[in-house]
Amino acid sequence: MPSIATGGRGATVNEVSTRFNLKAREEDGDWLDDRGAIDGDLPPLRTTVAHETPRTIITKNNSPDIGFDRSINAYRGCEHGCIYCFARPTHAFHDLSPGLDFETKLFAKPDAPALLRAELGKRGYEPKPIAMGTNTDPYQPIEGRYHLTRQLLEILAEHGHGCTITTKSNRVVRDLDILAPMAARGLVAVAMSIPTIDPATARTLEPRAPHPARRLAAVKALSDAGVPTFVSLAPVIPAITDHEMEHIIEAAAAHGARSAFFLPVRLPHEVAPLFRAWLEAHHPDRAGKVMSIITSIRDGRENDPNFFTRMRGTGPWADLMRGRFQIACKRHGLNRERFRIRTDLFVPPQGPQLNLF
Template identity: 55%
Template sequence: MTLPPRNPDEILKARGADSRPAVRFDPYHTEREHDGWDIPEEQSLLETEVRIERARSILTRNSSPDIPFDRSVNPYRGCEHGCIYCFARPSHAYLGLSPGLDFETRIIAKPDAPQLLEAAISKRSYQVAPIAFGTNTDPYQPIESRMRIMRGCLEVLHAWNHPLSIVTRGAGVMRDVDLLAPMAAQGQVFVGVSITTLDTELSRAMEPRAPAPATRLKMIRALADAGVPVRVMAAPMIPVLTAHELEAILAAAREAGATSASTIPLRLPLEISPLFRDWLERHQPGKAQHVMNRIQEMRGGRDNDPRFGHRMRGEGPEAELLRQRYHLACKRLGLQGKSKPLDCSRFGPPARAGDQLSLF
């Protein structure tokens, strides 16, 4: 896929992508063409736009053998963090929006998520199991500070004693320690904090609106100090750019209080491959081909290998060496590969005013 040229009328500030590649489901696409006039167009800053979705349901089910949960909730579609490698970017195409700039500037919020969540778990047919948050886009991206949708979902699950897991790189998770700490004390929650690199400049370029690496280590410390189990997710590991930092990331996270860890080599499904290649040419031109060659060594000569059992692990000497380094570092640091199972036994409806036996 050849990416369209950047729109010269837009001023981009702290964005990962540089353009809007065509949506793969659209039968037509548009291209900019000079109109022949020499009158300069007025430039404007590309700002984030938030749209509201009135969803009918909020629980998403999956049966993937590569994923350790069967249900998830995503309060938002799209993510303002703008991580150029984000595997969720292609999901914006289902909305008729580009996985490029649209993914990080046109955010879809689901303000009814807490109510829909409570309605789902209160059904008599519902069978409790941990609910995963942050599986597609970050529940603690910047707009959560004012929309508080994730907060509302947490309040519902806290009231029902429902177990959950969270994956985030958003500092807003520290706001909700008052809910997470008592749930952690009952074995009902753990938080995964994603750290791709400890290099501030590289992080700013790859993850332009995500918290800096030092802030993410502070997040781990704050959660750990509150008794919340934290997994450091050293992911994605990118050959040449970040893979050499694996041991340093794990050590820094362990020092901050993480008790478990995981790692995944970079995946480049669908539209992410051309977006990432374009980013490399803009930010790391001298390393671009070397990076892609090493990625292809782990993906059977392709940019991406979507097969179950392979997509999260990679194959070949490059991937095997990364796994060996990860296991040795975890053993040396005392990091567990798996988090403890979450407790589902306390699940039940909260006491309501006027309930029978409420005095006993």
């Protein structure tokens, strides 16, 4: 797979997936050039945004190894360009590359707020926490232009509906005027993703995400405002970021985080060849070692798709990571409490028909 490494981007290749037997299509002119504010200078490869019009916005799942059964993703694709992102294969659904296309050809869902209000108002709707940021980052740069995440939060706050947010962007603090009152009612928690605090590593691993120091500052701002804030060490990459685990946990605690969690790196579908190409481009001296450890964690494979073990890994390396993580969290006072999002404050939208009483 030939490398077309581009400054400021994560993937080094842009091969279109053939997993769904879709024909390659030419650009049709419907892409909108996103010239909004971004972190750093815009590289030669432009970011474009197309509008997607789904019929629903809440996605349900029945996975037994994750702590939520519904989620919202207002965007598809992510300009942060994290090479390890397990959402990259979703771009193949659109006959686009999980490589550079995933980072540069984005989709926004402008109808998301209206769809959410409609779904919350459906007869028999049962409120449970909605996870935001499970697929692509709700505070990636184009949020500064579309404000979809903010609009969704406004609706959830209005109707007393709880949610969780996972992001690696300090842009989340711009919505503290919504998040702080929600937190006071027990309706929100934020997980800040910080897999590395080394700027040089972050520059290639997640090239267009905010600087790790900015994310730690956001953890402090959220915590100071009373928002329950967690730090996600996801993923931990052996021989690349695993040596930072204790330092990240110490920094998270110093900035007010309540808890932390970690996941060993996962390489599903097209992510595996993209990750291997990234290793060859940026860490050729240890590429073989990294992949050898990953396969040892994944029962001899590059990826383990099985429930529970996919999130934990198996074998001595995975056990060592867990032990180090638990010791560091105990030392710095993290994970001492469990936080639950309230569901008893939900008031559904009335809709056009007013109640008689």
